[in-house]
Amino acid sequence: MPPVSIDSQRLRLTNDDATTGTLIGFKCNECGASVFGPAIFCQKCTSTDLNAVDLGVQGILFSYTIVRIPPAGWPGDIPYILGQVELPSGPQVLAEVIDCEHHDLKIGMAVHMVLRAVPAENGGPDKAVYKWRPV
Amino acid sequence: MTMNKIKPGREVMVVGVGLHPFGRFQDKELGQLAIEAVLPALKDAGVKWKDIAIAYFGHVYYQGMSIGETTLSKLGLTGVPIINVENACSSGSTAFWQAYWGITTGLYDLALAFGAEKVPRGPVTVTAEDAPERYIGGDHMMAGYALRGKRYMEETGAPASALAQVAVKARQNATMNPFAHRKDTYTIEEVLNSRMIADPLTLFQCCPTSEGGAAAVLCAREDLAKYGIDESRAVSIAAAVLTSGDYNGRGADHSAFSPYRTEPAALQAYEMSGLGPEDVNLVQVHDAATIGELQQLEALHLFPFGEAWQGTVEGRTTLTGDIPVNTDGGLLAMGHPFGASGIRMIHETVTQLRGEAGPRQVPNARVGVAQCSGAGDVTTVHILKRG
Numbered sequence: 001m002p003p004v005s006i007d008s009q010r011l012r013l014t015n016d017d018a019t020t021g022t023l024i025g026f027k028c029n030e031c032g033a034s035v036f037g038p039a040i041f042c043q044k045c046t047s048t049d050l051n052a053v054d055l056g057v058q059g060i061l062f063s064y065t066i067v068r069i070p071p072a073g074w075p076g077d078i079p080y081i082l083g084q085v086e087l088p089s090g091p092q093v094l095a096e097v098i099d100c101e102h103h104d105l106k107i108g109m110a111v112h113m114v115l116r117a118v119p120a121e122n123g124g125p126d127k128a129v130y131k132w133r134p135v
Numbered sequence: 136m137t138m139n140k141i142k143p144g145r146e147v148m149v150v151g152v153g154l155h156p157f158g159r160f161q162d163k164e165l166g167q168l169a170i171e172a173v174l175p176a177l178k179d180a181g182v183k184w185k186d187i188a189i190a191y192f193g194h195v196y197y198q199g200m201s202i203g204e205t206t207l208s209k210l211g212l213t214g215v216p217i218i219n220v221e222n223a224c225s226s227g228s229t230a231f232w233q234a235y236w237g238i239t240t241g242l243y244d245l246a247l248a249f250g251a252e253k254v255p256r257g258p259v260t261v262t263a264e265d266a267p268e269r270y271i272g273g274d275h276m277m278a279g280y281a282l283r284g285k286r287y288m289e290e291t292g293a294p295a296s297a298l299a300q301v302a303v304k305a306r307q308n309a310t311m312n313p314f315a316h317r318k319d320t321y322t323i324e325e326v327l328n329s330r331m332i333a334d335p336l337t338l339f340q341c342c343p344t345s346e347g348g349a350a351a352v353l354c355a356r357e358d359l360a361k362y363g364i365d366e367s368r369a370v371s372i373a374a375a376v377l378t379s380g381d382y383n384g385r386g387a388d389h390s391a392f393s394p395y396r397t398e399p400a401a402l403q404a405y406e407m408s409g410l411g412p413e414d415v416n417l418v419q420v421h422d423a424a425t426i427g428e429l430q431q432l433e434a435l436h437l438f439p440f441g442e443a444w445q446g447t448v449e450g451r452t453t454l455t456g457d458i459p460v461n462t463d464g465g466l467l468a469m470g471h472p473f474g475a476s477g478i479r480m481i482h483e484t485v486t487q488l489r490g491e492a493g494p495r496q497v498p499n500a501r502v503g504v505a506q507c508s509g510a511g512d513v514t515t516v517h518i519l520k521r522g
Binding site: 006007010062063064065066067068069070071072073074075076080082084094095096107118120121122127129130 | 257273
């Protein structure tokens with residue numbers, strides 16, 4: 001069974017084996033603000049005139065930390081790099097940064113989204129989880 | 136948000152404060168922690184429980200329905216309205232804010248705001264089992280602060296030692312506070328060498344989760360005589376402001392918050408009080424992590440943006456500096472029982488403005504600010520003044 005999107009309102013898979021996808025959200029037709037993830041009302045101006053949009057796979061590292069003591073339920077490696085990444089349209093997206101040595105981390109570096117299959121906490125198909133990786 | 140012009144009515148004063156020590160108390164239930172803060176607050180005010188016209192109870196972790204009613208029933212069933220308040224880490228300060236507005240509008244004469252919490256040990260998370268955030272790895276309060284810290288250091292050039300200095304100062308203040316959870320002091324090196332939680336935050340730069348209780352009694356100034364309250368020890372509430380997150384251009388991710396949510400609340404509070412940052416003699420801010428203190432001080436306009444770290448290194452935020460901060464040890468040394476912390480800040484501010492803070496007394500303290508943050512980008516800012 002192929003992995004399922006970790007969050008179908010934030011990540012749309014674009015192939016059947018869940019190895020590619022795009023971040024998704026909404027753009028406001030009135031004020032132009034973008035939102036990552038679900039929205040009924042624009043967060044900036046409260047308009048309901050929103051378009052579902054692809055937010056893509058590219059971003060810039062706004063900040064990062066190396067988490068040594070993980071939160072409950074964290075299924076990955078310890079330590080792990082948590083990246084706060086700004087998308088070209090404005091919203092920021094938190095996710096693990098992978099395939100990057102700690103000393104190579106730099107605020108402002110370009111990253112792109114990749115998917116990794118993670119076993120589900122309560123059984124069922126794996127989750128396709130979005131991660132950031134240096135370009 | 137459409138900003139309504141704030142129209143306070145009657146002047147409201149804090150007339151009594153009480154605290155249960157912060158720490159770990161395995162043999163005490165939540166209600167007992169609360170009661171052991173409420174009773175000293177009533178005694179401090181010199182009022183009887185039956186005179187209290189309304190009570191607000193701040194707490195976060197579920198302890199059964201109507202825990203405020205269950206708790207206060209032990210003092211006698213007076214029919215008083217009791218409201219349970221959950222507003223994350225700002226639950227206590229939100230309870231206090233509500234008590235203020237209940238009185239200034241003329242609805243009530245005497246109000247009780249109290250809070251208590253028994254926070255479980257370990258990193259604090261906000262999402263449920265199997266929630267997407269658990270796989271993303273971002274549901275981690277201290278990681279959120281660490282992201283802010285890393286960015287702050289990059290933008291301002293602040294060294295890690297400047298952040299550590301915040302923790303050193305907090306522990307020094309706490310040595311003079313019998314209610315503090317942590318009273319041992321550290322050097323900058325010891326702070327930096329403590330266990331790394333999330334770079335750049337080491338263990339000693341993160342507040343302990345704790346248990347404790349805090350309470351405050353509020354009364355309209357014009358009613359003090361009616362209840363036999365000593366006006367000379369009453370402290371006036373010059374501003375009471377509560378806000379939630381406004382659009383910051385960065386989207387919906389709950390952790391990708393602006394560090395400066397406090398600024399709009401602070402500006403409202405200054406306007407409401409007719410006071411400015413230059414009038415403030417001491418301040419309690421939400422220092423759940425060291426970086427939090429620096430950014431809150433800047434958002435309160437007590438330092439220019441990006442410069443609070445320098446003020447900290449220069450000693451300006453110590454008890455003998457020109458703007459003493461977290462004079463009781465703050466969250467970093469007191470610990471953080473969510474429901475109680477906001478009222479603990481009020482307790483410390485009132486104690487200082489009365490001139491009753493003993494060895495940690497700030498000389499000639501006239502105006503104090505208490506700022507408390509909570510998940511959901513909640514901010515409360517209260518300005519208290521003597522006389």
